[in-house]
Amino acid sequence: MKDFLKSGHPPTLFSAFLYFDISFMVWVLIGVLGVYIAKDFGLTASQKGFMVAVPILGGSLVRIPLGLLVDHLGPKKTGILGQLMVVLPLLSVWLFASSLNAILAFGLLLGVAGGSFAVALPLASGWYPPRHQGMALGIAGAGNSGTVLASLFAPRLAELVGWRNVFALALIPVVLTLITFSLLARESPTRPKPKKLADYFSVLKEVDTFWFSFFYSITFGGFVGLASFLGIFFHDQYGLSKVTAGNFTALCVFSGSFFRPVGGYLADRFGGVRMLTLLFAFLGVFMLGVATLPLLPIATFLIFLGMASLGMGNGAVFQLVPLRFRKEIGVMTGVVGAAGGLGGFFLPAIFGFFKDVAGTYGVGFMAFGLVSFGALLILRSVQAGWTFHEVLSKFPTGFKTRVLLEEVRD
Numbered sequence: 001m002k003d004f005l006k007s008g009h010p011p012t013l014f015s016a017f018l019y020f021d022i023s024f025m026v027w028v029l030i031g032v033l034g035v036y037i038a039k040d041f042g043l044t045a046s047q048k049g050f051m052v053a054v055p056i057l058g059g060s061l062v063r064i065p066l067g068l069l070v071d072h073l074g075p076k077k078t079g080i081l082g083q084l085m086v087v088l089p090l091l092s093v094w095l096f097a098s099s100l101n102a103i104l105a106f107g108l109l110l111g112v113a114g115g116s117f118a119v120a121l122p123l124a125s126g127w128y129p130p131r132h133q134g135m136a137l138g139i140a141g142a143g144n145s146g147t148v149l150a151s152l153f154a155p156r157l158a159e160l161v162g163w164r165n166v167f168a169l170a171l172i173p174v175v176l177t178l179i180t181f182s183l184l185a186r187e188s189p190t191r192p193k194p195k196k197l198a199d200y201f202s203v204l205k206e207v208d209t210f211w212f213s214f215f216y217s218i219t220f221g222g223f224v225g226l227a228s229f230l231g232i233f234f235h236d237q238y239g240l241s242k243v244t245a246g247n248f249t250a251l252c253v254f255s256g257s258f259f260r261p262v263g264g265y266l267a268d269r270f271g272g273v274r275m276l277t278l279l280f281a282f283l284g285v286f287m288l289g290v291a292t293l294p295l296l297p298i299a300t301f302l303i304f305l306g307m308a309s310l311g312m313g314n315g316a317v318f319q320l321v322p323l324r325f326r327k328e329i330g331v332m333t334g335v336v337g338a339a340g341g342l343g344g345f346f347l348p349a350i351f352g353f354f355k356d357v358a359g360t361y362g363v364g365f366m367a368f369g370l371v372s373f374g375a376l377l378i379l380r381s382v383q384a385g386w387t388f389h390e391v392l393s394k395f396p397t398g399f400k401t402r403v404l405l406e407e408v409r410d
Contacts, residue, residue: 019116031228041099056345059111079116125137126188147257213336236361262311283313283369
């Protein structure tokens with residue numbers, strides 16, 4: 001830990017975490033308040049799932065452009081720009097959200113907050129050497145705990161002031177975060193020079209890009225999709241009040257947020273591939289357990305463990321990405337993050353669809369569990385090249401053996 005603290009820039013790491021945290025809080029507000037919105041507009045299960053999914057889709061679409069801006073302008077300037085852009089959809093929902101179509105349109109714009117992932121991780125990553133990437137990105141990525149804040153406080157505030165006014169109140173932490181971020185964050189002195197636009201898309205020629213994207217669409221997509229949808233699930237399936245459903249959601253989401261840096265740390269110690277192998281297996285078991293729709297305490301416990309697995313999986317994936325794509329970390333964060341957002345878009349939409357068609361949320365959880373086992377099988381078949389990069393990261397930068405290993409790899 002002493003070596004970790006000395007090797008980077010803690011104020012920048014804190015700024016990345018805070019920016020990510022508040023952005024995630026804003027990003028999932030529509031999902032957390034979905035029970036209130038659905039009641040006002042009389043939505044079906046499919047409409048609820050799609051409404052919750054749209055902001056996640058917006059975050060997915062904006063991550064690649066933000067990743068490109070990070071490499072051209074730097075993560076700090078891009079982060080400031082992103083925070084300024086979030087103000088518009090918050091004001092729009094507050095003042096003009098009078099129909100489902102308006103919610104969908106403003107929710108898509110709210111995806112800019114979800115794009116914070118493409119900014120916060122490169123900002124933190126640039127300050128830390130390969131041996132501490134998992135820990136640094138795990139801490140920055142733990143900003144997805146903003147979903148906990150939203151789940152805890154948004155329903156309570158909605159009871160007091162109405163759900164539309166919650167979006168107005170959210171402007172306060174956004175502005176305070178913008179000020180803090182502007183004062184504390186610093187660009188890494190080792191940030192690579194911008195390349196030509198065409199160079200960024202060279203990563204799409206790498207097969208590993210698509211595998212990282214697939215795995216992250218499950219780990220991160222599962223996390224943010226469930227974080228947005230669990231309030232509706234607990235309310236509809238178990239008849240909990242809106243506030244109580246928010247409390248149960250916050251409990252489950254907390255495990256995913258808390259265990260993300262743990263996953264990064266364990267991936268540094270034991271390898272990201274090993275961690276992902278175990279986590280996909282556990283996730284499949286937990287989701288199939290939830291698919292039986294057991295009693296509320298059992299379901300909550302299984303979801304809690306499943307979210308912990310997803311959180312650690314997020315940390316493990318992004319322990320591997322900088323090792324495999326050191327020079328393209330900005331655009332890779334955007335590409336892989338976009339895939340994660342797409343996974344998060346499909347999950348609540350599918351849950352809502354199966355609820356309307358089959359009459360139960362169990363089918364959606366069963367499908368998610370089977371996909372997790374499928375990811376495990378795929379991971380075992382593509383892991384060889386990534387294991388080499390993990391071994392390579394154990395050698396200090398500049399060490400002769402590391403140089404020789406890089407030549408062998410090339």
